[in-house]
Amino acid sequence: MTKKKTALPKKRSGPSSPRHTHGQGHCVDLLRQLSAYIDDELPSDICREIRRHLGTCPNCEIFIASLQHTVTLCQHHPVPPLNSADRANMRRAILDGANAR
C-alpha cells in the first residue's frame, strides 16, 4: 500500500520550532487547497510545500486535522434503516401513483 500524502506532520518537539503569525496570505492559499490535499489530488511538489507550511504554522495544522475529522465523520454518517412495512407501503403507493397517472 502506498503511503498517503495526507499524513499530518509529526508534532514538533519544542518551542524552538519556527512559527509565524497565522492569517498571512499563505494560510488563505492553503485553505483553498485543503480538500484536494486531503483527497490526494495535488502534485507531489505542492504537497511538499503544504507539509512544509504545516510544520511552521500550528493553526493550519490544527485546522487541517479538524477538516479531516469533519470529512471522516461525514463518511461514517449513519442513517436509520428503512423498515419492511415502510418499504412495502412505499412500493404500493408508487404503483398506485403510476396507475393514476
Add this chain to the structure above:
Amino acid sequence: MRATAPKPPQRPAMQEPDEFDKLYRDHVDLIYRYAHRLCGETESAKDLVQETFLNAYQGLKDFRGEAKVSTWLYTIASRACIRMRRKRKGQPEHELSIEEFVPTSEGEFRLQIPMDGLSPEEALQNKELRQALDQAIEKLPQKYRMALVLRDMEGLSAKEVGAIMGLNERAVKSRLHRARLFVRRELSARGITHHGDHKSGGLRS
C-alpha cells in the same frame, strides 16, 4: 411543466412491473439512505423515494443501461429533490465563498469534539455529535449539500457526482470543498463535551 426522468438511450422495453419490482427491491435502501441524507428526516425522505421510483417506473422502458442503474436513480432523485424544494419555496440558495471560512479567532481552528481514541462509528454514537452533524448538513445550501452527500457520504467519485449533478469535476470539487468547510465551521462552533450516551444514543427509524 413536469420534468421527467433523465433520458437514457433506447433498449428493448422492460417487462413491467416485474422489472420494476427488481429495481425497487435492489435499490430502495440505497435511494432511501440518499434521500434521508438530503432531506434530513424520515417523512420527507420517504416522499422523495416515492417520487424517485415513480419517475423511474415511467422512465424504465427507455432505460438503455449505459449508465449504472444506481447512477440513473441518483440522478432522478437529485432532480426530484430540487423540484420538491422549489415547491416548498424555501429560502433562496446562497453562494459560499472561501473567504468566509477563514478562522478569525483561536477557538475556531479546532473541533471541540470528543473523538480521541474512538473510531468514527463510536464517536457518532454520541447523540449530541450526531445531531450537530445533522444540523450542519441541513444548514448547507442544497447544491453544496448534494455534492457533500454524494461524494463523502455515498462515496461516489467526483466524475460520478458530476454526471448526476450536471457539472464538471472542477465544479463538483469546488462545491465539495466549500461544503466541507461549512460543516467544519458549524461543528467547531459547537462545544460537544458529553461522552456518556454511547449506549442510549442508537439510531431509530
